[in-house]
Amino acid sequence: MSVTRKQILKLLVDAGVDQSVVSTLKPNVPLTDQGIDSVDFPAILVAIKEQFGVAIDDKEASRIKTLIDMEKRLNR
Amino acid sequence: MPNLLNAGDLLAGPLDRSPGKTALLFQDTRMTFAELDAGVRRCAAILTGMGVQAGDRVAFLLPDCPAVVQSVLGIMRIGAIAVSVNPALPGADARCILDDSGASVVVTQRDVASLEFRGKVLRCGDLDFDFPQVDPVDTLHPVGPDDIALLLYTSGSTGRPKGVPHRHADLVTLGKPWVPIVLGDVSADTILCVSKFSFSYGLGMQLMIGLAAGATVIQHPGRPEPAAVFALLTRHRPTIFFAVPTVYAMLTRSWPGGDVTRSLRLCHSAGENLPPIIYQSWRELTGLEILESLGSTETLSFFVCNRTGCSRPGMAGERIPGYEIRLVGPDGLEVPTGQVGRLLLRGPWLAPFYWNRPEDTAATMLPDGWLDTGDLCAEEQGFYRHMGRANDLMKIAGQWVSPIPIEDCLRLHPAVADCAVAGCHVQGLEYAAAFVVTKPDTVGDVALGTELRRFVRDRLPKHMSPIRIEFLAALPRTATGKVQRHKLRC
Numbered sequence: 001m002s003v004t005r006k007q008i009l010k011l012l013v014d015a016g017v018d019q020s021v022v023s024t025l026k027p028n029v030p031l032t033d034q035g036i037d038s039v040d041f042p043a044i045l046v047a048i049k050e051q052f053g054v055a056i057d058d059k060e061a062s063r064i065k066t067l068i069d070m071e072k073r074l075n076r
Numbered sequence: 077m078p079n080l081l082n083a084g085d086l087l088a089g090p091l092d093r094s095p096g097k098t099a100l101l102f103q104d105t106r107m108t109f110a111e112l113d114a115g116v117r118r119c120a121a122i123l124t125g126m127g128v129q130a131g132d133r134v135a136f137l138l139p140d141c142p143a144v145v146q147s148v149l150g151i152m153r154i155g156a157i158a159v160s161v162n163p164a165l166p167g168a169d170a171r172c173i174l175d176d177s178g179a180s181v182v183v184t185q186r187d188v189a190s191l192e193f194r195g196k197v198l199r200c201g202d203l204d205f206d207f208p209q210v211d212p213v214d215t216l217h218p219v220g221p222d223d224i225a226l227l228l229y230t231s232g233s234t235g236r237p238k239g240v241p242h243r244h245a246d247l248v249t250l251g252k253p254w255v256p257i258v259l260g261d262v263s264a265d266t267i268l269c270v271s272k273f274s275f276s277y278g279l280g281m282q283l284m285i286g287l288a289a290g291a292t293v294i295q296h297p298g299r300p301e302p303a304a305v306f307a308l309l310t311r312h313r314p315t316i317f318f319a320v321p322t323v324y325a326m327l328t329r330s331w332p333g334g335d336v337t338r339s340l341r342l343c344h345s346a347g348e349n350l351p352p353i354i355y356q357s358w359r360e361l362t363g364l365e366i367l368e369s370l371g372s373t374e375t376l377s378f379f380v381c382n383r384t385g386c387s388r389p390g391m392a393g394e395r396i397p398g399y400e401i402r403l404v405g406p407d408g409l410e411v412p413t414g415q416v417g418r419l420l421l422r423g424p425w426l427a428p429f430y431w432n433r434p435e436d437t438a439a440t441m442l443p444d445g446w447l448d449t450g451d452l453c454a455e456e457q458g459f460y461r462h463m464g465r466a467n468d469l470m471k472i473a474g475q476w477v478s479p480i481p482i483e484d485c486l487r488l489h490p491a492v493a494d495c496a497v498a499g500c501h502v503q504g505l506e507y508a509a510a511f512v513v514t515k516p517d518t519v520g521d522v523a524l525g526t527e528l529r530r531f532v533r534d535r536l537p538k539h540m541s542p543i544r545i546e547f548l549a550a551l552p553r554t555a556t557g558k559v560q561r562h563k564l565r566c
Contacts (some may be wrong), residue, residue: 014522016529016541038473041531042502043543050544051522058503 003052003074008067015047016040026065041046080169081436083225084120084153084218086283087113090290097373099287100142101266102295105203107142109290115142115204117212119150119183119190122205126196130155130217133155133227133443135179137161137186138169139297140273141404145283148273153452154243159227159239160501162274162555167191169237169298173229176239176432221245226458227431230373239431240276240373246425250284250377253398253424255502258367258381259342262316263290266339268308269318270300276373277346281318291316302330313339321354322557324366325530327517328357337362342384346371348558349462349480353487354383355389370462374440374447380460386511387430390484391459399423402446403453416463419451452478462555468561470499470506471537479561482485482508482532489531491518496551498564501543510542511564513550520547 005027012022021035036044045061048054054074056064064070087109090097095110107115107221128134134151136158138144138418151158159172159177163186169330174182174471180195182188182371183205199206203252219225225244229237257263267286271278286293294312298304300323308314317340319327324345343358343366358366365385369378370392379401382393395401401409403417411417422445440448452463463478470477479497486495493515494552512528524547533541552563 002182016526016533016543039507039538039541039543042505042507045502046500046544061503064436 001052001054001075003071005067005071007069011047011051012036012040012044014051015043022067023063023069027071030065031067032065081083081221081244082152082155082219083222083244083272084116084149085152085216086149086248086288087116088245089288092382093290093300097290098292100295101180102140102142102202102297102369105142107203109287112142112145112287114212114259115146116149116153117214118210119146119205120153120213121210122198122207123150123156123181124154126181126198126211128154129224130219132156132181133159133177133179134161134162135177135182135184136182136274137182137188137274138200139163139185139202140278140282141297142182142293142295143200143202143204144273145183145287147200147204148226148283150278151183152247153213153216155219155223157224157227157241157383160229160274162229162272164272164555173239177227183299193411219244222428226279228279238436239425240424240431241429241431242376242427246376247284248288250280250425251288254369254378254381254396255285255289256380257396258315258344258369259285265316265341265357266292266312266313266314267316268294268296268305268314270296270305271318271320271325271347271556276371276376277318277556278560280376281344284499300326302326306336308310309336309339315339317343319343319345320557321345321350322348322553324350324358325354327359328354329493331361335469337364337388340364342367346367346378347556349392349464349485350389350485352389353484370453370460372449372451374449375421375423375425376427376472388459390461391456392453392462393460394458395460401455403455414454414456416452416454417474418466419449419460420451421447421449433455439566450539452553465561467471468498470497472499472507475539477508477540479508481536482506482510482542485532485535486510486528487530488535491515491524492528495550496559496564497542498561498562498566500566502543507543508540509544509546509564511546511548511551511566513548517522520545529536 099109099112100107136147148158183198224241226242269281345366345368365387367382370380371378379399380393400422402420441518453460482497494513552560
């Protein structure tokens with residue numbers, strides 16, 4: 001499938017991440033260093049499953065650290 | 077002289093004082109205490125003729141009607157054990173109860189072929205039994221203080237229903253500690269209890285508290301839909317109203333206007349947490365407090381109650397004298413004031429064991445008479461706040477989290493009609509998931525889900541924010557209206 005960055009950023013907001021955090025995300029910096037925390041992450045995984053139909057298992061989830069990692073996984 | 081130990085003689089007092097007084101209001105029928113008592117004795121005679129003996133289990137599978145009162149009292153009168161089977165249960169569940177209880181007779185209006193019941197059937201209508209004339213039974217079977225009168229089944233909010241027996245001695249004294257404090261003298265009252273006779277709340281309030289004191293009881297065989305409840309309030313002008321929180325919620329959402337509750341002097345709630353928003357809505361509409369109380373099928377009576385003039389929304393109430401309460405942590409030690417602990421209870425009227433469940437009995441009926449209620453509570457200034465069932469707790473970010481405060485928060489949102497929170501697992505860790513029923517004309521979509529998550533996050537600690545919002549047409553509930561959170565876990 002093809003998922004754009006814009007779609008991913010919207011998904012992050014839908015999952016509950018503050019817009020102010022999403023707007024300033026640097027694609028290569030770990031998300032956890034940019035205000036996305038341990039409660040946001042599972043919400044993001046749930047939103048990915050619900051909106052894109054992609055189930056990311058535990059092993060794959062542990063390798064998603066940045067926005068670019070997420071784009072690559074969703075566009076695999 | 078009445079046999080003070082046999083609960084089948086609960087009508088003795090009002091029968092002596094005012095046999096011509098209306099006991100039951102059922103549709104277009106007014107039945108006096110004398111007429112009701114005649115039906116009780118007739119039932120007792122019929123069952124005796126059918127070969128029922130003391131200790132036998134006789135199930136009643138009936139809607140709320142005069143015949144159900146006659147059946148329960150008639151069964152107890154001859155020393156048999158009345159087994160409650162909710163008529164709204166699916167056939168498989170009813171079959172389980174009949175099998176588990178070992179009932180040899182079922183009193184019912186419906187065709188029981190599908191239940192594969194191998195015992196005898198006593199068919200009845202709403203007012204009488206489908207049986208030829210028999211000589212009434214005037215004598216009570218002598219019973220001892222430990223003899224069982226009643227077998228109720230739990231509503232299964234956390235799993236398979238369990239049989240909960242109660243003694244004659246407990247039924248005849250039920251209400252003594254809390255009724256004078258909370259309800260006062262009810263002998264001149266007209267009671268509307270929309271909780272059904274097949275459950276401890278309905279049976280307790282209608283029979284053991286209401287009829288036994290000489291009150292008039294309104295019976296409604298159907299579902300407690302708002303239109304039906306408002307019609308009963310208008311027609312019969314009850315003075316006391318008993319209902320579970322779900323019914324209060326429906327009534328406030330369907331309010332017809334006018335002074336439909338003007339006859340009421342007291343409103344009571346039990347069976348589930350009463351959300352503060354519902355308490356406040358009801359008070360704005362009626363001017364009346366809802367007195368929430370805490371009890372269970374196992375305790376039969378209420379051990380924590382709110383009282384008129386000092387009720388607190390969101391609190392189950394204060395300890396009723398005669399009961400001892402301990403709130404303990406996982407280590408079994410009492411927790412400090414304000415902290416959540418598992419509620420242990422000791423006092424009168426507690427069920428002595430679970431029927432056919434020795435392991436559950438050992439786990440719940442503890443040494444020295446303590447009962448592990450499975451409830452979580454916190455105590456603040458003598459008031460107890462119910463924090464849900466121990467089984468509903470979630471371990472989030474290393475902290476035990478009750479679903480109750482999250483649900484109360486979500487209910488404050490204008491789009492939310494009802495909700496429940498249960499645990500869900502992501503990457504092996506547990507988080508809160510919310511299941512929401514929106515108000516009419518409100519669409520549950522991604523945008524609303526995002527808004528609700530943010531709504532909770534703005535009001536509660538972040539780890540309590542649901543990571544997932546799912547919209548449902550209805551929440552899974554037991555027959556008594558309790559939310560079955562365990563069915564929502566994922």
